[in-house]
Amino acid sequence: MAVTAQPLILDHAVIGVLDRLDEAAAIYRKLGFALTPRGYHTLGSINHLAVFGENYLELLGFPPDSDGKRADLWSYPVGLNGLAFRTADAASLQRELGDAGKPVTEWRDFSRPVDVGGIEKSASFRTFQIGKEAISNGRFFFCQHNTPELVWQPRDQSHPNGVLNIVDVFIVSRAPQTLTELLGGFANTTASDISSVAIQAGTVTLHILSEADAASRFGSSIPTDFDGNERKVALGLKVRSLEATAGVLAQGGFxxxxLEGGLLVDADAANGVALWFKE
Structure with a gap:
């Protein structure tokens, strides 16, 4: 049964890097991603984005001289520790999900300055979390873009490695029902559209794997040690040309x-998350 008319759509994936944003950005540029200039959130965190056609990847950290802002985020393991889902109206969605009995936090607003042709503008957002106490090693949250045109800029969407979009997220889970219950009830995730092994979030598939299945499919390429119910371990990235991607990766020293017709970069080489490039 749907509890909201809003669909579940992956907006972006967050890779936590703690106080090593410079190091992580250097790695991702060698991987062939064209990163946006450093962003400074009003909440205290800093970031770089790799912006694609429909979604984006965020490297999220904090300044070395940080005064402890966003301390809630820095307890998570380095790597893929956040999944942001898109909403056009965070306040109404938060209310609908809360009324349906889903555990949600209060929404909050924040922003960061963006340079557009030498003019400083403010990219602003409204977000809230779902399942804050139920999700291990990271967070699920909803993000309302008040100024999407300041995030999806054509100048940022062409990558040397040819990545077009995130198309897969792989989550190792010891309690898949926790995830399916949290993310069920959207217009596109009613009972007939959701299973214990996959959740469709727009053009992205969230794959829920047991530890044994993850080891069989990815081997030692993904993080294997985690406490709690689950950990997000890999991203599937659609590329324009796998041959061109292979050349860029080789040039970067990878x-x-x-893997299954694509190329897999180990989590140890990509800041804690395995990256599966495929056509």
């Missing part, structure tokens, strides 16, 4: 292995 040695990906073949």
């Amino acid at each position: 040695s990906p292995r073949a």
Whole structure:
């Protein structure tokens, strides 16, 4: 049964880097991502984005001289620790989900300055979390873009590695029902559209794997040690040309292995998350 008319759509994936944003950004540029200039959130965090056609990847950290702002985020393991889902109206969605008995936090507003042709503008957002106490090693949250045109700028959407979009997220879970219950009830995730092993979030598939299935599919390429119910371990990235991607990765000093017709970069080489490039 749907509890909201809003669909579940992945907006962006968050890779936590703690106080090593410079190091992480250097790695991702070598991987062939064209990163946006550093962003400074009013909440105290800092970031770089790799912006694609429909979604984006965020490297999120804090300044080395941080005074402890966003301390709630820095307890998570380095790597893929946040999934943001898109909403056109965070306040109404938060109310609908709360009325349906889902555990949600209060929404909050924040922003960051963006340079557009030498003019400083403010990219602003409204977000709230779902399942804050139920989700281990990270967070699920909803993000309302008040100024999407300041995030999805054509100048930022062309990447040397040819990545077009995030198309898969892989989550190792010991309690898949926790995830399906949290993310069920959207217009596109009613009972007939959701299973214990996959949740469709727009053009992105969230794959829920047991530890054994994850080990069989990815081997040692993904993080294997985690406390709690689950950990987000890998991203599937659609590319324009796998041959061109392979060239960029080789130039950057990476040695990906073949996986199901694509190329897999180990989590150890990509700041705690395995990256599966595929056409």
